[in-house]
Amino acid sequence: MIRLNDILERAGEFHPLSESDVNLISKSYVYSAKVHAGQKRSSGEPYLSHPLEVSLILANLGLDSCTIATGLLHDTVEDTLATSGDIKNMFGDEVSFLVDGATKVSKLSYSSDAERQSENFRKLILATAKDIRIVLIKLADRLHNMRTLDFLPPERRRKISKETMDIYAPLARRLGIGWLTSELEDLAFKFLNPREHAKIEEKLKSGRERRRRKMEEVKAKLEKHLLNDGIKSDVSGRVKSLYSIYGKMKWQNTEFNELHDIIAFRVLTESEEDCYISLGKIHSLWKPVPGRIKDYITLPKNNGYQSIHTTVMSSDGDRMEVQIRTRRMHEFAENGIAAHWHYKRGETGEDSEIQRHFSKIGELAEHGDAMRPAGFMQSLKAELESSVIYVYTPKAELIELPVGSTPIDFAYRIHTNIGDGCSAAVVNRTSVPLDRRLRTGDMVEVVVSEDARPSENWLSFVVTPKAKNSIRKNLAGMRRERSLDIGRSICERRFASTGRNLSSMIASGQLKKPLAKLGFSDPGDFFRMVGFGRVSVTSLQELIDPDSGIGPEKMGRIEKILDKVKDPESTKMVLVGNETVMTRFSTCCLPVPGEQIVGHTTRGSGVVVHSASCDMRPDDINNETVVDVEWRKGLKEKTATGLSLTCKDRQEVFSAIAETITSLGAEIARDETGSFGEGKKYNLFVKVKDITQLEEIMDSLSMLEGVVSVERCGRIFE
Numbered sequence: 001m002i003r004l005n006d007i008l009e010r011a012g013e014f015h016p017l018s019e020s021d022v023n024l025i026s027k028s029y030v031y032s033a034k035v036h037a038g039q040k041r042s043s044g045e046p047y048l049s050h051p052l053e054v055s056l057i058l059a060n061l062g063l064d065s066c067t068i069a070t071g072l073l074h075d076t077v078e079d080t081l082a083t084s085g086d087i088k089n090m091f092g093d094e095v096s097f098l099v100d101g102a103t104k105v106s107k108l109s110y111s112s113d114a115e116r117q118s119e120n121f122r123k124l125i126l127a128t129a130k131d132i133r134i135v136l137i138k139l140a141d142r143l144h145n146m147r148t149l150d151f152l153p154p155e156r157r158r159k160i161s162k163e164t165m166d167i168y169a170p171l172a173r174r175l176g177i178g179w180l181t182s183e184l185e186d187l188a189f190k191f192l193n194p195r196e197h198a199k200i201e202e203k204l205k206s207g208r209e210r211r212r213r214k215m216e217e218v219k220a221k222l223e224k225h226l227l228n229d230g231i232k233s234d235v236s237g238r239v240k241s242l243y244s245i246y247g248k249m250k251w252q253n254t255e256f257n258e259l260h261d262i263i264a265f266r267v268l269t270e271s272e273e274d275c276y277i278s279l280g281k282i283h284s285l286w287k288p289v290p291g292r293i294k295d296y297i298t299l300p301k302n303n304g305y306q307s308i309h310t311t312v313m314s315s316d317g318d319r320m321e322v323q324i325r326t327r328r329m330h331e332f333a334e335n336g337i338a339a340h341w342h343y344k345r346g347e348t349g350e351d352s353e354i355q356r357h358f359s360k361i362g363e364l365a366e367h368g369d370a371m372r373p374a375g376f377m378q379s380l381k382a383e384l385e386s387s388v389i390y391v392y393t394p395k396a397e398l399i400e401l402p403v404g405s406t407p408i409d410f411a412y413r414i415h416t417n418i419g420d421g422c423s424a425a426v427v428n429r430t431s432v433p434l435d436r437r438l439r440t441g442d443m444v445e446v447v448v449s450e451d452a453r454p455s456e457n458w459l460s461f462v463v464t465p466k467a468k469n470s471i472r473k474n475l476a477g478m479r480r481e482r483s484l485d486i487g488r489s490i491c492e493r494r495f496a497s498t499g500r501n502l503s504s505m506i507a508s509g510q511l512k513k514p515l516a517k518l519g520f521s522d523p524g525d526f527f528r529m530v531g532f533g534r535v536s537v538t539s540l541q542e543l544i545d546p547d548s549g550i551g552p553e554k555m556g557r558i559e560k561i562l563d564k565v566k567d568p569e570s571t572k573m574v575l576v577g578n579e580t581v582m583t584r585f586s587t588c589c590l591p592v593p594g595e596q597i598v599g600h601t602t603r604g605s606g607v608v609v610h611s612a613s614c615d616m617r618p619d620d621i622n623n624e625t626v627v628d629v630e631w632r633k634g635l636k637e638k639t640a641t642g643l644s645l646t647c648k649d650r651q652e653v654f655s656a657i658a659e660t661i662t663s664l665g666a667e668i669a670r671d672e673t674g675s676f677g678e679g680k681k682y683n684l685f686v687k688v689k690d691i692t693q694l695e696e697i698m699d700s701l702s703m704l705e706g707v708v709s710v711e712r713c714g715r716i717f718e
């Protein structure tokens, strides 16, 4: 079994340990030994051997004393009587934070049948861990468990190996830790496919001596030639990993015997320039295989990996892959993010300082460095400080949602009908309000009931475009239905007051002609427009019975209302543009100050103001409802109106659109029905000073690259 001293020694090689570092690690060791006392691993060994091994792996990665201590303590809260509070009291906030994080990640359950979910599950681990050190602790934990997997029953072996292959090896790769990635892959491969593994292992044995000689030959030859050119290099040969050989066989659909590139060489140089000189030298010594040169120095992989790869033909006709990189690039290729950590540490020498850097990976990114391409840290940071959350369905499927999502967003993500019918929500088996903000790891169920309907109020808390659009669409549908009911009953009452029966007139077809004259082919459309307040019943009544229009005494009420809002100086004019009860803007055209407008009197809504060019405004046929209106002078408040944009790709142009609008002094009205459609066409609501400003905005927007067209739009008919 590993001793405490092995860990302390190893840790000290990377960075001299202070007295408090030694105390922390020693105390963790003593505590772990105490609480795990009597427990055994499946191998029969004392349980303590596991935390010791994990801790040593972390020390080997050159991590800080808190992480190494956590390696010793990582299973205490989960598997012993120790509590999170105990850990906090004894070892402080930082260690307790790391232990809690590791415990949380252990509790995440991955069902291996959901293979397509593995990507999400990896992100879930990152989002749960929050601190990259917790991910490293889980990787070390997993590595030791894989190394000792032989002792578990076959079923467990398979499950754990599958998880390792799907989740942990890719995570290690994501963090750029090369050796860990291949070891996890090779171990998982061994348990998942023991027969293939054994077959390749057997085959490799047979040519071992020949390969060893060849590797030495190549190494000597290459080092000598490079030195002649003044390049100091380390050349090493190795047999590729079993799993990568297996991958090649599957990929190329070949048998082992036909595989020609089983050995690979690595050339480590002092400088980047030497890498390129070495490449030239190698190509002059052996014939390169066309199409196999990859320059990851100029274009690093997204986990930061840098190297030049080439494949050449050796004298005996075998292919050899050669990787060329600097020593520093090599350390990053092997230890990935951990190397980053330990370089930083060496440079500043201040532990607390570094710990802050490391736990807040964002700062690492900001303090940028020439060692790694910035993209690596940036994208890792984005994954850790994720703007998305991951929640489970009752069937343990992982769903990705933006931060701030509610059960309603979840419901609409599953299906529009589930969203529309959502009546209650249960999170982690507890009833919650529909506006509860979900958190990563929540298990969410929604109750769907047949007579549930979306409510206007939902728009105030949902965050996903899908939910917003669906709710709006549904509300608009309901409004249309309601308008139909209202309009129909208005018409019925008005007809009844003149002794006519609306239903029988419809049935007999008597209304067909007059309705057609008004531009309606269907009575329902007419009722709907009446309900919306866009058309008055009078227009129809007059066509049926010219004398039955509203008499002067009935008109009186509207006149009285108009009096209240009329400009005292001009007797005819109604002034528009402040919050008077009796004027409102039509939602079909959303006119803005400075533009030609027309007012229409309606029952119940006072004066509705349309843009003069609005297609939706009532026909002038019943021009007795037309009222002269004019914009009030010196309006201070901006007015909201709608723009409908067609873009090539709205994600890309959106920031340019927003910038254009604000730079011209207007604003995007987010509180309005800011419906960002999901396709290429979408509506945007802006608040502008007047028509001049609006036209300026429309001109500028239509000139943006990626914007196909810009039109005005209203709110109802989205």
Ligand code: MN
Pocket: 050, 074, 075, 141
């Ligand atoms: Mn463990």
